[in-house]
Amino acid sequence: xxxxxxxxxxxxxxxxxxxxxxxxxxxxxxxxxxxxxxxxxxxxxxxxxxxxxxxxxxxxxxxxxxxxxxxxxxxxxxxxxxxxxxxxxxxxxxxxxxxxxxxxxxxxxxxxxxxxxxxxxxxxxxxxxxxxxxxxxxxxxxxxxxxxxxxxxxxxxxxxxxxxxxxxxxxxxxxxxxxxxxxxxxxxxxxxxxxxxxxxxxxxxxxxxxxxxxxxxxxxxxxxxxxxxxxxxxxxxxxxxxxxxxxxxxxxxxxxxxxxxxxxxxxxxxxxxxxxxxxxxxxxxxxxxxxxxxxxxxx
Amino acid sequence: xxxxxxxxxxxxxxxxxxxxxxxxxxxxxxxxxxxxxxxxxxxxxxxxxxxxxxxxxxxxxxxxxxxxxxxxxxxxxxxxxxxxxxxxxxxxxxxxxxxxxxxxxxxxxxxxxxxxxxxxxxxxxxxxxxxxxxxxxxxxxxxxxxxxxxxxxxxxxxxxxxxxxxxxxxxxxxxxxxxxxxxxxxxxxxxxxxxxxxxxxxxxxxxxxxxxxxxxxxxxxxxxxxxxxxxxxxxxxxxxxxxxxxxxxxxxxxxxxxxxxxxx
Numbered sequence: 366x367x368x369x370x371x372x373x374x375x376x377x378x379x380x381x382x383x384x385x386x387x388x389x390x391x392x393x394x395x396x397x398x399x400x401x402x403x404x405x406x407x408x409x410x411x412x413x414x415x416x417x418x419x420x421x422x423x424x425x426x427x428x429x430x431x432x433x434x435x436x437x438x439x440x441x442x443x444x445x446x447x448x449x450x451x452x453x454x455x456x457x458x459x460x461x462x463x464x465x466x467x468x469x470x471x472x473x474x475x476x477x478x479x480x481x482x483x484x485x486x487x488x489x490x491x492x493x494x495x496x497x498x499x500x501x502x503x504x505x506x507x508x509x510x511x512x513x514x515x516x517x518x519x520x521x522x523x524x525x526x527x528x529x530x531x532x533x534x535x536x537x538x539x540x541x542x543x544x545x546x547x548x549x550x551x552x553x554x555x556x557x558x559x560x561x562x563x564x565x566x567x568x569x570x571x572x573x574x575x576x577x578x579x580x581x582x583x584x585x586x587x588x589x590x591x592x593x594x595x596x597x598x599x600x601x602x603x604x605x606x607x608x609x610x611x612x613x614x615x616x617x618x619x620x621x622x623x624x625x626x627x628x629x630x631x632x633x634x635x636x637x638x639x640x641x642x643x644x645x646x647x648x649x650x651x652x653x654x655x656x657x658x659x660x661x662x663x664x
Numbered sequence: 665x666x667x668x669x670x671x672x673x674x675x676x677x678x679x680x681x682x683x684x685x686x687x688x689x690x691x692x693x694x695x696x697x698x699x700x701x702x703x704x705x706x707x708x709x710x711x712x713x714x715x716x717x718x719x720x721x722x723x724x725x726x727x728x729x730x731x732x733x734x735x736x737x738x739x740x741x742x743x744x745x746x747x748x749x750x751x752x753x754x755x756x757x758x759x760x761x762x763x764x765x766x767x768x769x770x771x772x773x774x775x776x777x778x779x780x781x782x783x784x785x786x787x788x789x790x791x792x793x794x795x796x797x798x799x800x801x802x803x804x805x806x807x808x809x810x811x812x813x814x815x816x817x818x819x820x821x822x823x824x825x826x827x828x829x830x831x832x833x834x835x836x837x838x839x840x841x842x843x844x845x846x847x848x849x850x851x852x853x854x855x856x857x858x859x860x861x862x863x864x865x866x867x868x869x870x871x872x873x874x875x876x877x878x879x880x881x882x883x884x885x886x887x888x889x890x891x892x893x894x895x896x897x898x899x900x901x902x903x904x905x906x907x908x909x910x911x912x913x914x915x916x917x918x919x920x921x922x923x924x925x926x927x928x
Contacts, residue, residue, distance in 0.1 A: 385726050385755060386741025410755075411803075432803035437702055437739035448798045460787075462802040463725060464759040471756055483764055484807035486848070487836035493792050508849075538746045539726050540754045596743050603738050653747050 366556070366589075366633060369582035370396045373552045374405075378519040379429075381408040381470075381550065382415060385541030386436055387596060388524040390556050391415045392589035392633040398422040399627055408518055410466045410542065414592065414609050417441040420456065421619045422627070427457040429516070431466040438606050442613040453616070460494060461513060469516035470542050473549030481510040521550030523575065524590055526598065527565065528557040532580025535572040537655075538596025547575045553582075558598050560585040570660075588637050588645065599648040676882065678908050680820075680861035681927045682916055683880050686908035688818050688859045690716055692770060697721045699763070699771035699808060700731075702740045704818050707920045707927065708772070714915055721750070723768060725804040727758045736921055759804065763811045766851045771812035773805050773855070775819055777830040780874050780894055782817070782837030782855035782867060784809065785830040792832060802834050809835035814856045821860035826892035838872030845872060862888050864905055865896075873897050878905040 374380060374397055382390055394415040397405075406427040407416055413436055419425060421443030428444070435441055447456035461469065468480035481500065491497040491511065502508040523543040525534035534555045536543055547553045555575060560583070566573060577583070592605035612622050630636050637645070678686075685708050692698060692712035700709045700722050710733070713720045722731040726741040730750025737745055746752055753762075762768060776799050777785035786805055790796030809815055819825060838854035839845055845853040854872060858865040863879045875897045876888060881904055888896060908916070921927045 386739050387726075387743070430801070432800050433798070434800040436741065445798050449795055460801050462806040463755065463804040464764070464807045467755050467759060482807070483850070484810055486810055486850070487833070487839070488802075488806050489787070489792075489833040490802060490806060537752075538743060539728070539741055539752065541727070542755055544754065545756060594743055596746055600743060601738060650743070 366392060366396045366584050366586055367400075369554050369584050370400055373554055373581055374400075374402055374520050376402055377404045378402075379406040379408060380520045380522070381516075381518040381546045382522045383409060383542050383546040384524060384590070384593065385410060385539055386413075386601075387539040387541060387594060388536065388543065388590055389413065389415055389593035390522050390524040390589050391591060391593065392586050392636070393522045393554065393556060394419050395627045395633065395636070397424055398623065408516060410463055411436065412441065412444065414441070414606060417443045417609070417613055418619075418623065418627075420444050420447060421613065421616070422623055423454075425456070427459070429459045429461075429466075431461045431463045435606055435610060437603070438610050440610075442610070443616070443619055446616065459496065460490065461497065462490065465497065465513045466516070467542055467545065469513050470545035470549045472513065472515035473517040474545050477515060479512040479514055481512050483510060485511040516549060518546065518550040520552045520554065521546040522554045522556065523547050524595070525555055525557045525574065526595060527559045527561045528555050528583050529561055529563045529566050529577070530583065531563070531577030532575070532583040533563070533566045533573055533577040534575040534580070534583075535566060535569065536574040537572060540574065544574045547579060553580045555580050555583045556586050556589050557583065558585075558587050558589070558595055586633050589633060591640070594648075597650065597653075599645065600650055602644070602648060676907075678913055679927060680880075682908050682913060683905060684818055684859050684861055685711060685916060685927065686912045687864055687880075687905050688816065689912070691816060691857055691859075692717050692720060695720060695770050697723055697762075697767055697769050699723045699725070699768045699812055700740070701772050701774060702737060703774075703926050705772035705774075706737055707916065708818065710920050711912065711915055714919075715912060723758070723762060725755070725758060725808075727753045727755050729753065729758070729762060736923070736925065759807060763804075763807060766811070766813065768808075768812045770814045770816060771808045772816050772818060773808060773835060775817060775825065777825055777827050778817065778819070778858070779827060779830050779837070780897075781840050781872050782815075782858070782874060783830055783833050784817070784835040784837060785832045787832040787834045789831055805835045809837070810850045810852065813851050815852055815854070817855050817858040819858070819860060821862055821891050823891065823893055826894075828893040838867060840872055842870065842872055862891060866899070868897065875899050876902065878903040880905045881907055
C-alpha cells in the first residue's frame with residue numbers, strides 16, 4: 366500500500382476512494398494521510414468517516430459529493446467545521462445528487478462529453494452548481510433533461526473481495542460505482558481482501574468487475590475497509606461509526622485519534638493487530654454460499 | 665395478519681414513532697415496488713410487507729431490489745440487504761432502469777425542512793455559501809422526488825421543520841399550480857402524503873397544498889397549529905388516526921426493532 370500510494374497519488378490530484386457503504390478502502394485513506402498528501406480534490410458519492418478523517422487531517426482542499434454524512438449515525442464534524450466555519454481552513458465543495466455523480470463517472474468511463482438525466486428539475490441544486498446544465502433533446506420529442514459533466518479522477522482506489530496479480534478484480538454484494546470510477550480514472554489502485562490465482566478469476570468471469578488492463582497497482586490488504594464492511598468477510602463495525610461521532614466533534618480528539626491509529630502506526634497490518642483478534646472475530650458473518658453455475662466447457 | 669378494525673390499547677400504550685410507523689405502513693396497501701430509506705421508512709416497509717402488502721418489494725438506492733433483511737439494517741447499505749435479495753445491481757442500473765424508467769411505485773423521503781407544497785430541504789439551514797448548518801444534501805432524493813410515482817414523507821413536525829419558506833429546495837414538491845404540475849411530464853409530481861408524530865396529511869388536488877387529514881389520538885388542532893410555520897389547511901372531515909393494533913405493535917417490538925433503536 367505504501368508503494369502504491371507513493372507512486373500513484375500526488376499532491377493536487379483528484380482522488381476517488383469509492384464504495385457505497387460497502388468496500389470503502391479506509392486503509393488507503395490512512396496511507397494517504399500518513400504520507401502527508403496535500404491539496405487533493407476528493408470525490409465520492411457519500412463522503413463518510415474516511416473522508417472526515419482525511420479532511421480532518423488536512424489532505425484535501427475540495428470535496429465533490431452527493432451525500433455528506435456518517436451513514437445511520439449523523440454528521441461529519443470535521444467536514445462541517447470546514448464548511449460552516451472555515452476551521453481551520455475553508456473547504457471548496459461541488460455537489461450533485463447520487464444519480465448525477467453516478468452518471469458523471471459513467472460519462473468519464475465512456476469518453477462522453479456529458480450525460481443526460483431526468484433530475485434537478487425545479488431544484489436549487491443547479492443554482493449552486495453551474496456544472497449542472499439544462500438541455501433540450503435534439504430529437505423530435507424535445508424532452509427536457511439536465512446534463513452532468515464527466516468525472517475523470519486522476520486516481521481511483523477501489524476495494525474488492527479478491528483479485529489476481531494482474532489486478533483482475535471480482536466483487537459481490539453492493540457494487541456502488543466501483544466499476545464506473547475505475548474505468549473513468551487515469552490511474553487505478555485495486556485493493557483486495559485476498560489475492561487469488563488467475564484460474565479462480567477465470568472460473569467465474571461474470572463476477573469480474575474491473576479488468577487488470579486498467580489497473581496500475583494491486584494490493585492485498587485484509588480488513589482494509591474497517592469500519593466499513595466487505596460482504597462475506599466482515600460486517601460493518603457500527604460501534605466505531607458511533608464512536609467516531611464523538612471523536613470528530615472536537616479537533617483535538619480527532620488529532621489524537623489520528624496520532625494513535627494512523628501516524629503512530631507503520632501500516633494497516635499494525636492497525637489490524639492493534640484492533641485485536643476479538644474485534645475481527647465478532648465481525649465475521651456466518652457463511653451464506655451462492656449456488657454454483659455451470660459455464661459449460663466448449664472445447 | 666391483522667387487517668381488520670384496529671384495537672386500541674389501554675393508556676395509549678404506544679410511542680409516537682409507533683403510530684407514525686403503523687399509519688404509514690397502512691398507506692402501502694397493494695403497493696408493489698417501494699424505495700426504502702433507513703430508519704423509520706425501513707420499519708414501515710417491513711411492517712407493510714407483514715400486514716397489508718405481502719408482495720411489497722423493498723428497493724434500496726445502494727442497488728438492492730427485493731431485499732429480505734434478517735436484521736434491522738443500520739444503513740441503506742447494510743450487508744443484510746444483500747444476502748437473500750432478488751437482485752443486486754450497480755447504482756447506475758438501480759437509478760436508471762428501476763427509478764428513472766418508472767418502476768418505483770412509492771418512495772419515502774425524509775426532510776429537515778418541508779413547506780406547505782411538499783418541497784423538501786435536506787441541504788442547508790441558512791445561506792448556501794455561508795451555512796448555519798450544513799446538512800447531508802440530496803443523496804438520491806432529488807431524482808427520487810421526480811421519478812417515483814408517489815412520494816411519501818415520514819418525519820416529526822415542529823416549527824423548525826414545517827416552515828413557511830424552506831432555505832433550499834433540494835427536492836421539488838408541488839408548485840402550487842396544478843396545471844403546471846400536470847404538464848411537468850414526471851412520473852410523480854410532489855408528495856402524496858406526510859405522516860408526522862401529530863397526524864397525517866394529504867395534498868389537495870386543486871391546489872397541491874398539504875392538508876391535515878387525521879389527528880393522532882389525543883392531539884388537538886391547536887397543538888398542530890403551534891407545531892408548524894403556517895396555518896394548516898384542514899380536511900372538511902377531519903378524522904382520527906387509528907392507533908396501532910396489538911399485532912402491529914408486536915411486529916414492531918419483537919421482530920422489526922427489538923432494540924427500540926427507531927421506535928422508542
